[in-house]
Structure formats: C-alpha cells, structure tokens
Amino acid sequence: MSLSDWLLEKKNLRAKSSTNNRNIAIPDGLWVKCDKCGLLMYYKALNRNSKVCPQCNHHFPASSQERITQILDIDSWQGINNSLISTDPLGFKDQKLYGKRLKDMKNKTGLQDAVQTGLGNINSIPVAIGIMDFRFMGGSMGSVVGEKLTRLIETATEKKLPAIIICASGGARMQEGLLSLMQMAKISSALQRHNNAGLLYIPVLTSPTTGGVTASFAMLGDIIIAEPKALIAFAGRRVIEQTIKEDLPTNFQTSEYLFEHGFIDLIIPRTNLKQKLADILYLHRNHVNN
Structure with a gap:
C-alpha cells in the first residue's frame, strides 16, 4: 500500500468513527x-x-411524591381524600377552558389536584401531612386544595396527631374566584380548632410560597420552618415597589430575610428536614405526655 493510499484509508476511518459517535444518543434526564x-x-x-x-x-423543585419519599418512613404513607376533584363552577376561560386545563394537569402530573394529603410516620412518630405540588397549576389553592387540607387538619384533631403542611404555591386559584379565597378562612378555622386541642402544627415553606397561602395557613404554625433561599411573599416585588415608591433589598422575600425579621422560626436544608421534624415532634410528644 502506498503512503497516499494509507493516508486516505486513515482519513476514511476517522470520518466513519466521527459519524458513528454523532449517532450515539444520550438519553434525556440522565x-x-x-x-x-x-x-x-x-x-x-x-x-x-x-x-x-x-x-x-x-x-x-421537588414533587409531592418525592417529598413523601424524603420525609416519611418507608411504606408508612396512607393517602386520604384522594378522590376529590375540582369542577368548573364559574365556567371560567382564559387562554383555555378551566375544565380543559384541569384535565391537562391531571394527565401531565398524575395528580387529582395541587395537594396530596395523608397519614404517615416520621421516625416512627405518627403525623397528618399535606404536601402541595407546584407542578399542578402552580400549586394554586382552589376548592379541592382547601377542602383536602381542612379535612386533613380535622382528621389530625380527631386522632390527636400533629399536622404538617409542605407549602409550595403561587396563591389562590383565580379560575375559581371567591370560592378559592374562602379556603383561606376555612383552613384557618380548622387550624384554630386543632390548636385549641393543644396539638402541634408545623408549616414548611418551600419555594415559592406566595399569595393567599402565605396570608393564611403558611404563617399560622406553632413553629414555622423554611427551606434555604425560598421565595416567600404575599404580593410581588414590583407591585410593592410601585406601591411604596421605594426600592426593596435584594434579598427581600427570601427565607433568610424573613428569618432576620422574625417572620419564620427555622431555616432547615431539605437534607436535614426529616431529622429536624422528628426532633421537634419527639420533644412536643414528651411535653404533652408529661
């Protein structure tokens, strides 16, 4: 083989190898x-x-199912009120019909609505827990979210269990109008009865926790916990700045800012959350028993 033929063969082999490498598909999500x-x-x-x-x-961001795995003991989760589904009482339409939007969200997430509620154990301590899921219409609070959380708290009161709500929400669900705003008072009333029974309630604020959720059950806890650097707010930064005609601090509406100003009690990384919740639950249980 001449030198020119050898070089030509090498060039063809390199080209073939390069083509083969380009055709190797790397699966998405790895x-x-x-x-x-x-x-x-x-x-x-x-x-x-x-x-x-x-x-x-x-x-x-973590889904409600992922948080169940992260927080609760293995095989201790028992979902309750799973069959509740939203309707379209107002016949609301924005870019699409509200009923169609609900159907699309159910198909996309596999959830009936923006919260899962149930009973479970944290380090063998029984709790009633609600976990909001931002994937379902931004975790917005409509009639079903409000009803499921109210029933969860009432179950916790009846069974004398501590209640925990993992908050992740853009606020009230505008497609249900006044019906969504009513959920704020309904859940708050259930929490008051739970508190009157001497029981513990812990909200865990994740990013984002905003609007009507912040204005109700997210801030009514005996101990309010937040994840680091979570966005926690009622109104948006731009709305507030335009209203008060002042610039806000860069870390405004973060967990750290709210902690410094006394709005929340603890900032706990997600990797330590289960153990810290277990510690608080253990101390409270011993205090009640004594």
Whole structure:
C-alpha cells in the first residue's frame, strides 16, 4: 500500500468513527446541571441527596411524591381524600377552558389536584401531612386544595396527631374566584380548632410560597420552618415597589430575610428536614405526655 493510499484509508476511518459517535444518543434526564453553580450531576446522585446540589446547596423543585419519599418512613404513607376533584363552577376561560386545563394537569402530573394529603410516620412518630405540588397549576389553592387540607387538619384533631403542611404555591386559584379565597378562612378555622386541642402544627415553606397561602395557613404554625433561599411573599416585588415608591433589598422575600425579621422560626436544608421534624415532634410528644 502506498503512503497516499494509507493516508486516505486513515482519513476514511476517522470520518466513519466521527459519524458513528454523532449517532450515539444520550438519553434525556440522565445528567442534571445546577442552575446556580453549573455543577453537572448524575440524576440518581441528585435524587439521593434529596434534590439538593452537593456543591452550592441549591434546592431543586421537588414533587409531592418525592417529598413523601424524603420525609416519611418507608411504606408508612396512607393517602386520604384522594378522590376529590375540582369542577368548573364559574365556567371560567382564559387562554383555555378551566375544565380543559384541569384535565391537562391531571394527565401531565398524575395528580387529582395541587395537594396530596395523608397519614404517615416520621421516625416512627405518627403525623397528618399535606404536601402541595407546584407542578399542578402552580400549586394554586382552589376548592379541592382547601377542602383536602381542612379535612386533613380535622382528621389530625380527631386522632390527636400533629399536622404538617409542605407549602409550595403561587396563591389562590383565580379560575375559581371567591370560592378559592374562602379556603383561606376555612383552613384557618380548622387550624384554630386543632390548636385549641393543644396539638402541634408545623408549616414548611418551600419555594415559592406566595399569595393567599402565605396570608393564611403558611404563617399560622406553632413553629414555622423554611427551606434555604425560598421565595416567600404575599404580593410581588414590583407591585410593592410601585406601591411604596421605594426600592426593596435584594434579598427581600427570601427565607433568610424573613428569618432576620422574625417572620419564620427555622431555616432547615431539605437534607436535614426529616431529622429536624422528628426532633421537634419527639420533644412536643414528651411535653404533652408529661
């Protein structure tokens, strides 16, 4: 083989190899890049760390099902009121019919609405727990979310259990109008009866917790916990700045800002949340028993 033929063959082999490499498909979702620090992680490693970046401690969004796995003891979850579904009492339409939007959300998330409620154990301590899911219409609070949380709290009161609500919501669901706003008072009344029975209620504020949720049950806890750097607010930054005609601090409406000003009691990373909840529940149970 001449030198020119050998070089030509090598060139063809390199071209073929390059083409083969381009055709190798890497499945989506295997690797996750941190939005804050840019660290590239294998998705299973991220899930094992409760969806918290091991380098910068950025908390990725977590679904209600993922939080059930993260917080509760294995096989202790018992969902309640799973059959409740939203209707369209106002015949509301924005970019699409509200009924169609609900159907799309159910198909996309596998959920009936924006909260899962149930009973379970945290380090063998029984609790009643509600977990909001931002994937379902931004975790907005409509009639079903309000009814499920109210029934959860009433069950906790009847069974003399501590109640925990993991908050993740854009606020009241505008497609249900006044009916959504009524849920604020309904849930708050149930919490008052729960409190009168001497029982513990802990809201855990995740990012985001805003609007009518912040204005009601998210801020009515005996101990209010938040995840680091969570967005916690009632109205948006721009609305407030336009109203008061002043610029707000850069960290305004974050967990850290609210902690400094006494609005929340603890900031706990998600990786430590289960153990810290167990510690609080244990201390409260012993106090009540004594």
